[in-house]
Amino acid sequence: DVKVTQSSRYLVKRTGEKVFLECVQDMDHENMFWYRQDPGLGLRLIYFSYDVKMKEKGDIPEGYSVSREKKERFSLILESASTNQTSMYLCASSLEALGGSTDTQYFGPGTRLTVL
Amino acid sequence: QKEVEQDPGPLSVPEGAIVSLNCTYSNSAFQYFMWYRQYSRKGPELLMYTYSSGNKEDGRFTAQVDKSSKYISLFIRDSQPSDSATYLCAIAGGTSYGKLTFGQGTILTVHP
Numbered sequence: 659d660v661k662v663t664q665s666s667r668y669l670v671k672r673t674g675e676k677v678f679l680e681c682v683q684d685m686d687h688e689n690m691f692w693y694r695q696d697p698g699l700g701l702r703l704i705y706f707s708y709d710v711k712m713k714e715k716g717d718i719p720e721g722y723s724v725s726r727e728k729k730e731r732f733s734l735i736l737e738s739a740s741t742n743q744t745s746m747y748l749c750a751s752s753l754e755a756l757g758g759s760t761d762t763q764y765f766g767p768g769t770r771l772t773v774l
Numbered sequence: 775q776k777e778v779e780q781d782p783g784p785l786s787v788p789e790g791a792i793v794s795l796n797c798t799y800s801n802s803a804f805q806y807f808m809w810y811r812q813y814s815r816k817g818p819e820l821l822m823y824t825y826s827s828g829n830k831e832d833g834r835f836t837a838q839v840d841k842s843s844k845y846i847s848l849f850i851r852d853s854q855p856s857d858s859a860t861y862l863c864a865i866a867g868g869t870s871y872g873k874l875t876f877g878q879g880t881i882l883t884v885h886p
Contacts, residue, residue, distance in 0.1 A: 662817075689872045698782070700878040701818075701862070708872070716873075748817055752872045761806060761866035763874055765817035 661685070662766035664749055670772045677736040679769050681749030688754045690732035691763060692716075692724060694745040701748070707732055739773045746770050777801055780863055780877025789886050793850040797863035797877045800844065804875070805867030807839050809848045812860045812879070821861075822848070853884045 665680035691706040703716030705724040713724050725733045750763040780797045787793055806825045810818035822837045824830040830837045838847040863877040
């Protein structure tokens with residue numbers, strides 16, 4: 659089974675702090691994704707990566723950056739946390755982008771971030 | 775118009791009821807369809823996937839795709855309180871890099 663782990667389940671930070679969220683997958687997947695999930699807004703894609711050191715902006719990249727130095731690890735960075743970044747953050751991975759079953763994404767348990 | 779529309783509910787049904795969850799989509803390039811289940815405060819987990827029009831059954835769950843109408847459904851038979859969760863449809867094939875397009879999710883409560 660695919661396992662996607664996230665470094666923290668719950669995190670509380672202060673406004674202006676730099677925040678790192680870590681995600682690790684153990685199935686040699688090519689693609690990794692970061693989403694945030696808010697009530698009434700569904701899942702929104704922040705950034706994704708299709709290869710080591712490669713990244714692409716998603717729908718809401720402002721205020722975030724990412725890093726993928728190793729294939730199994732994808733980090734989300736909040737450069738200067740703000741209260742409107744309080745949310746549930748979900749990491750996902752998929753095998754490769756061939757337009758079929760390999761696009762299936764497997765999610766981590768999520769990190770609930772609160773910015774005070 | 776959103777690429778994928780899903781009624782957020784909430785939907786409340788008695789135990790044993792048949793539940794029907796639905797999504798419509800606009801891009802005919804979409805080819806591959808998934809349903810995820812998300813329990814409260816957890817990440818989504820893959821429930822079913824299908825890539826063709828017709829039905830796919832797995833236990834009490836049936837996924838149905840009608841490409842001509844751009845309509846997908848998930849049916850739950852003999853619903854149980856443990857089925858209470860948010861159900862998200864997700865569609866692939868219309869974008870690059872394996873991005874999925876998600877519906878907003880339907881909140882389902884099955885009460886005893």
